[in-house]
Amino acid sequence: MAKTKEQSKDTRNKIVDLHQAGKTESAIDEVMESIPTGERVVIGADFNGHVGEGNTGDEEVMGKFGVKERNLEGQMVVDFAKRMDMAVVNTYFQEREEHRVTYKSGGRRRQVDYILCRRGNLKEISDCKVVVRESVARQHRIVVCRMTLLVCKMKRSKIEIEKKTKWWKLKKEECCEEFRQKLRQALAGQVVLPDDWETTAEVIRETGRKVLGVSSGRRKEDKENWWWNEEVQDSIQRKRLAKKKWDMDRTEENRQEYKELQLRVKREVSKAKQKAYDELYTRLDTREGEKDLYRLARQRD
Numbered sequence: 001m002a003k004t005k006e007q008s009k010d011t012r013n014k015i016v017d018l019h020q021a022g023k024t025e026s027a028i029d030e031v032m033e034s035i036p037t038g039e040r041v042v043i044g045a046d047f048n049g050h051v052g053e054g055n056t057g058d059e060e061v062m063g064k065f066g067v068k069e070r071n072l073e074g075q076m077v078v079d080f081a082k083r084m085d086m087a088v089v090n091t092y093f094q095e096r097e098e099h100r101v102t103y104k105s106g107g108r109r110r111q112v113d114y115i116l117c118r119r120g121n122l123k124e125i126s127d128c129k130v131v132v133r134e135s136v137a138r139q140h141r142i143v144v145c146r147m148t149l150l151v152c153k154m155k156r157s158k159i160e161i162e163k164k165t166k167w168w169k170l171k172k173e174e175c176c177e178e179f180r181q182k183l184r185q186a187l188a189g190q191v192v193l194p195d196d197w198e199t200t201a202e203v204i205r206e207t208g209r210k211v212l213g214v215s216s217g218r219r220k221e222d223k224e225n226w227w228w229n230e231e232v233q234d235s236i237q238r239k240r241l242a243k244k245k246w247d248m249d250r251t252e253e254n255r256q257e258y259k260e261l262q263l264r265v266k267r268e269v270s271k272a273k274q275k276a277y278d279e280l281y282t283r284l285d286t287r288e289g290e291k292d293l294y295r296l297a298r299q300r301d
Contacts, residue, residue: 032084043116049073063092067100067111089115089128099129105139113143124148166212183207235268
């Protein structure tokens with residue numbers, strides 16, 4: 001099982017099934033060499049070899065907690081880990097032997113199924129052991145490891161938009177008159193009238209900013225949310241809380257509550273849109289209704 005937390009750098013995950021690549025050593029090497037070194041790789045397979053207890057001479061790729069003695073196939077696993085700069089995860093955790101044995105048949109008890117990861121990612125693994133009394137194939141028991149994966153969260157790039165003076169307000173007579181008065185006051189208040197255009201232009205711009213105001217500089221949202229209302233917002237908030245509750249405790253009751261709130265949000269959104277369209281149709285003959293219609297058309301372009 002794995003937990004995730006955010007990381008600023010780009011991180012990728014790849015699970016490699018060695019049986020899909022073929023059982024030959026060259027085929028496995030070919031698969032590994034095709035994966036960029038910056039990508040995380042986790043290998044889980046029946047290697048049919050015993051890496052054995054102890055790690056003298058092989059400390060960089062395995063821990064001390066294998067099972068019994070190493071054989072030829074186990075040495076091949078260790079050599080593979082060295083070639084690919086990987087680590088045999090099972091051997092790093094001091095579990096009871098019952099939690100290290102991956103194969104049981106009659107009186108035979110072996111550790112032949114291993115999980116490998118890049119050495120640089122070994123710090124992300126906090127535990128690895130066999131699930132007792134659970135099997136995935138004949139005589140082979142489930143091997144699990146607990147990992148904390150550092151996964152990149154894509155961040156939306158922020159585009160700085162220049163704040164602009166709202167000169168369009170001069171179309172309104174009251175704004176235009178106020179601007180004239182303030183500009184006269186600004187120019188008359190100077191001891192000597194400016195001779196150069198740049199100084200005069202700056203006085204005009206400053207007066208415009210004070211009288212007419214400036215835009216926020218924020219990027220306009222492209223989302224079609226003109227129909228949004230408090231009922232929709234409340235339903236979505238309840239759904240989010242239900243989702244968190246279900247993520248923390250996956251009971252059937254919590255799942256059902258989340259599903260019901262999902263349907264409720266859909267109904268509230270549909271109802272809000274229908275109400276907004278009805279109100280728009282009744283205002284189409286008015287000037288405000290025309291403006292709303294043009295605004296919707298621009299959103300859909």
